[in-house]
């Protein structure tokens with residue numbers, strides 16, 4: 381599932397290829413998908429341009445000073461794919477923006493768990509939906525109080541979008557692995573030192589992925605990511621990687637490197 385770095389890579393594609401072009405048409409995919417703007421809403425975009433993009437957590441925004449904006453959630457498998465007429469259109473395109481000239485932007489969404497909504501203003505939307513601060517924007521002090529003030533499992537706290545926006549299953553496991561913290565430890569039992577280390581590792585993990593534009597070929601072998609298999613060897617201690625359900629998700633961790641203390 382796309383998390384902060386993957387969503388940022390999608391935003392960058394829109395920023396690089398789809399700004400300042402007049403929207404001439406919006407084509408809908410052949411199969412119905414409920415969670416997309418209807419005829420009237422889409423009509424508001426005709427003749428307009430996207431002049432800027434934003435991202436907050438896992439949501440991607442495109443719009444202009446005078447609005448309207450779209451906000452995109454990629455769901456489990458969605459992506460935003462710019463291409464040019466004459467190139468093969470992406471499969472599973474649920475909604476395609478046709479810009480003046482040849483440029484197109486497809487919202488590809490095989491499992492239909494993503495969505496696009498029309499909104500007036502990203503800041504109002506973020507406030508209304510109650511998203512927490514973006515994981516790359518939250519400061520150390522706020523992180524300490526938000527995560528350290530949670531009674532539930534630390535992994536669940538990291539993934540709660542209303543506490544911190546942008547982190548999901550993969551990169552919560554990765555940050556916890558590097559911080560040496562078990563995923564199911566109660567967040568409010570972590571020491572200040574552990575919270576600070578977790579904050580630093582969260583930023584390191586997301587920072588490397590952002591620099592790599594979410595290309596997993598750049599992920600070091602010292603991360604748990606290439607070893608996410610029950611019974612795989614821990615790249616740090618050689619111990620056995622374990623899997624555990626935490627907050628309804630599968631957490632991978634090394635019991636040796638991430639003791640429950």
Ligand SMILES: [Zn+2]
Pocket residue numbers: 614615616617618619634635636637638
């Ligand atoms: Zn280990």
